[in-house]
Amino acid sequence: MNSQITNHLLLFFCISLVLYSCQESSTNSELPYEGPPKDRIITVERAQEMYDSYSERRVPIIQKYEDSVVSDSQKFTPTRYAEYDLETIKQYIAYIEHEANQANVDINTLRFYLSNYPNGEKFPNGDVVKYPRRNSFFVVPTMEYEGKNVGFSIEEVDGKYTAVPINKNETKIEKDNQNQKQDEPEGTVNEAGFFTSNTATVQGGGTSLILNESHIMPPPGKDDFGNDN
Structure with missing residues (x-):
């Protein structure tokens, strides 16, 4: 009788351990450590x-x-550098991967654009300019579209999450030069303008994947490479 109880307890322990291990592996989304990125x-x-x-x-x-x-x-x-805390970077990666999965599109790269805050107190939409005149950068995820690597955002088209190339003008010029008139491509990828005021993305109807609003230096302080602001 004691032997049967012991065997049952061992079996229960093994099953619990397996289930726990499976749960841990399914909830842990971090990539396994494989050393530093090559080159x-x-x-x-x-x-x-x-x-x-x-x-x-x-x-x-x-x-x-x-x-x-x-x-x-x-x-x-x-400006000499901008920084994010590690949790923000992790949250951003999780966010764009989730949105890309919803739109059934793969993220190719993260593109870093150099930029500059305007010399003013507010943006045209009323948002406060945190760092007037300061150099900055913003991050755009890219995808494969018509043989090119392009930045994209997300829009809802006919009730479906859709990956939308940011730069409509470049594609339009290429099509005009080729004197071709084509219908909108089917599937999960459509075109939309980034800087065009009549697009859903600019008006707020879409979902932007662009990361900015980092902590910019200066304000005064000494950085890692000897610059004393």
């Missing part, structure tokens, strides 16, 4: 060299221009 990590020395090159070749030009267009007694200090 993507640079040395600290190379980073310092590239940083110094920007300091010599770009910073003085930006300072000179900004000081010339704004009559301000305070000398302009160009």
